[in-house]
Amino acid sequence: MKITKNQSLLGYNSFGINALADEFVEVEHSEEIAQLVEDHFFENRMTLFLGGGNNIVFVGDFHGTVVHLANKGIAVVDEDSDIVTVRAEAGEVWDDFVWHCLDNQWFGLENLVAIPSSIGAAAVQNIGAYGVEAKDFIVAVEAIDTVTGEKRRFSNADCRFGYRDSVFKHSETQCVITAVSFRLSKTPHLRLSYKAITDYLSANAIANPTPKQLAQCIADIRWSKLPKPEVQGSVGSFFKNPVVTASLYEGLKERFPDMVAYPAGDGYKLAAGWLIEKSGWKGRTLGRAGVYPKQALVLVNCGGCDGNDVVRLANAVIADVEAMFGVRLQPEAIIVG
Ligand code: EPU
Secondary structure, three states: OOEEEEEEEEEEEEOOOOOOOEEEEOOHHHHHHHHHHHHHOOOOEEEEEOOOOOOEEEEEOOEEEEEEEEOOEEEEEEEEOOOOEEEEEEEOHHHHHHHHHHHOOOOOOOOHHHOOEEEHHHHHOOOEEOOOOOOOOOEEEEEEEEOOOEEEEEEEEOOOOOOOOOOHHOOOOOEEEEEEEEEOOOOOOOOOOOOHHHHHHHHHHHOOHHHHHHHHHHHHHHHHHOOOOOOOEEEEEEEEEOOEEEHHHHHHHHOOOOEEEEEEEOEEEEEEHHHHHHOOOOOEOOOOOOEEOOOOOOOEEOOOOOOOHHHHHHHHHHHHHHHHOHHHHHHHEEOOO
């Protein structure tokens, strides 16, 4: 296992921020984590476990140890005539996994194609798009307790998944995810209800899409609105869509009849992209960070951006949205530093 000092994190975060880590460890086998725990490596070290770095903003250098999870492997662990359980190691790239599943006729993940994520982060963040969330397919998450070295297995219920949330985002767990198992179907059950999907299919004269056609449709829709990380740095959606009470929603709807919102539990989920656009930020920049012109929920690196630029812009957007709508946006991205 290689440990490097003063490692640039530029290639390890999709925002393209050039922060340094005091120490950097690349893990290629989950057993190496168990070994590090046994060697008391994590004691007295500030440690950050990093997957694909697609949802993280480094504010300044990281004065601790970054452990990059690069363990790979995909295997079928159970199957019958209709269902297959597939286990993927945490360091696998999410999108590669989705296409691998489609190549093998294991269905369910089509709507989650092209989300920049690692397998481990997909569980941490409960990634979601077009009416589907990772939690709908996760049956087990394997992890190692970084204090005791105990190998743990979390059921779907144990993970306490929520909207872009799970138990792994909260400090009560000291576990690092090593692998995730998904329950997929050998029969396609395509979810086509989103208008963007039906519009795309009719524009392309596709009446009955195959799962791969649906995945391609979703990928095309995503990249028409979101910047490709290799072209412009971002973390995808920077904020969560806020859920507000019915009474706050009704008051806002009266003042802003074209406001975009969806019922969510007892309240309503507001489209944060709409709120940001109405607050006047869409396409604007502040320092070296900007609000993406095609999707206001996305903050982007306008060139040589650092974490302070991002935080300054995020705070300005939060303040203006709050002043206009009385709603405080919460970042979905993890801000470190
Ligand atoms: N909208 C605007 N202006 C904008 C952006 C959006 O008015 O600049 C309005 C539009 O009316 C649109 C509505 O907001 O109908 C919703 O926009 P969109 O369909 O683009 O989805 P979103 O709510 O902004 C969420 C996820 C995305 C996911 C899409 C599609 C969150 C935080 N984001 O975005 O996930 O791809 O739905 O299902 O829930 C991510 O998490 O990184 C991500 C990209």
